Amino acid sequence: MTVLHLVRHGQVDNPQKIVYGRQRGWRLSERGRQEAEAIARHLGARPVARVYTSPLERAVQTATVIAAASGSEVEPREDLSESLLCAPWEGRSWRDVRTRHAREWARYLFRPLEVCDVPEDLRALGERMAGALRAIAAAHPGQQVVVVSHGDPLKAGVLALTGGDLGELHRNAIPTGGLVSLEYDGGEPARIVERWVPGRR
Template sequence: MTLLTLVRHGQTDWNLDRRIQGTTDIPLNDTGRTDARTAAAALAGVDYDAVYASPLVRAHETARIIADELGLAAPLTTRGMREREFGEGEGLKVEEYLERWGDWTTPVPGAESLEQVRERALDSLERIARASRRRSAPRAESIIVVSHGGVLRALLMHVSGGTLPRAGDVLRNGSVHRFVAERGTLRLLESISV
């Protein structure tokens, strides 16, 4: 068993502007750095064994701040936890995107489907959990993984059978989502909006 605490990266100027980032590499703004420190405070009091992050700068900087605040080693990179590729939708404001394609499930040229995002994220988390089990058997490790809203949404939909997140739910920057990875399955323990 591996405890996985997934954290959404801190705010960027594109988040503030309601612009779709996807894999466009946008850095944190000052509020985003505060989001990372707030997430670290919410994570305090638990012994973590490692921190992983998407390779995108906004997630990696969030992870670095969390690791520093918690006295952990520098974050490792996991490519499978990068944000959804939005293709022609990247850079558009949310309203423009929805006006053009109607919803988040409509195929967009050059974009990944939510299923593709879910599968690569699950594969990445399984690799992290396997490495954790090899290092720590029989003790359960606790790992922090900093990722993105689209990835978290796909994983929450998967573990809840499509009931989470509910319509209108916002996955806030810096939000914390605790999972258990065990025997090839992923189970949600709790979600915390910080």
């Protein structure tokens, strides 16, 4: 049974609350670095075979901390990158989005399956992440691996592999530095075996 430890990157240094999406240059805040260290400690002595990560800086930073603690290697994968559901808003503040695009904002929050005027809709995101996680699991039968990515992609991947409803994307969202672990044997649905958040037991 393969165990996939799915980790959302730590908090980003973003005092202006910008929608950064796939923009480059966004790195962890001090709190985000602490979250990365906390998840590395939580994973502790588990035999992590490899740490896969989104290629975006905030994820790579988080993955590097985890890999250093576990003695494993970091491998970036493009198919673990950020969602494009908010791509039209990149570079704007969340406040501006809520004010100027209230209808679209509400659709994203409460009816995400209806968000279709984007480069990759939610169903495609779920397929991308499920495919990435299946491939990673197939490469590591019976092992434990860490996958560092972003909030929406991770939640979509979890829902896709566990047979959940993609429309519940924002229900029980994974916070920064949070962990969801899945047991996966190649068949579906996968089984959630752990949820963990920094600062909580």
